[in-house]
Amino acid sequence: AQSVTQLDSQVPVFEEAPVELRCNYSSSVSVYLFWYVQYPNQGLQLLLKYLSGSTLVKGINGFEAEFNKSQTSFHLRKPSVHISDTAEYFCAVSEISGGYNKLIFGAGTRLAVHP
């Protein structure tokens, strides 16, 4: 079974600074990778996804992620964060098993942007 490791449980950062949220996955076969954001008391919103093709994926709200197959990583980056980016971020990998598809999530990284 696949697994996802988010290397930082919390990341504090000042407003307008760059940020990187790290994610590693276990599978060495073809994967679909996702980053979701969860604001307090809300569901999950898709930030971006990697299905195939270019390893640099651009998403909403200025976020981007780079797929690195050799390092089995899919780190999320933003060059300049805003207070409004304060939220929980989840990395997920799509696993195909028994003819159906499910998402395996990491434990999450809490991004706290300070003024």
Added chain:
Amino acid sequence: ETGVTQSPTHLIKTRGQQVTLRCSSQSGHNTVSWYQQALGQGPQFIFQYYREEENGRGNFPPRFSGLQFPNYSSELNVNALELDDSALYLCASSLTGGGYGYTFGSGTRLTVV
């Protein structure tokens, strides 16, 4: 294009009771998945429905069951509630399989006392 809607948003139940949570999938999506998110954790896959049949299940006991209706909406039923069932329950819809991504609802916060 409507998103995924879940009801109710919050619910308090007593241990041993039964609960039904509801989900309307995004227009055009034929697959519904349910996830449990305990406090401070990532979502965990409960099960998936496609064409009104359960086609995949995670590591959850049989007291967690579901339904999918012809309009692709879905229900999650939990019997004999336990305190550890307290969590945010998320519904996600997708086109067949979900490999291209899921659309999540805002969730139902279930508290078991």
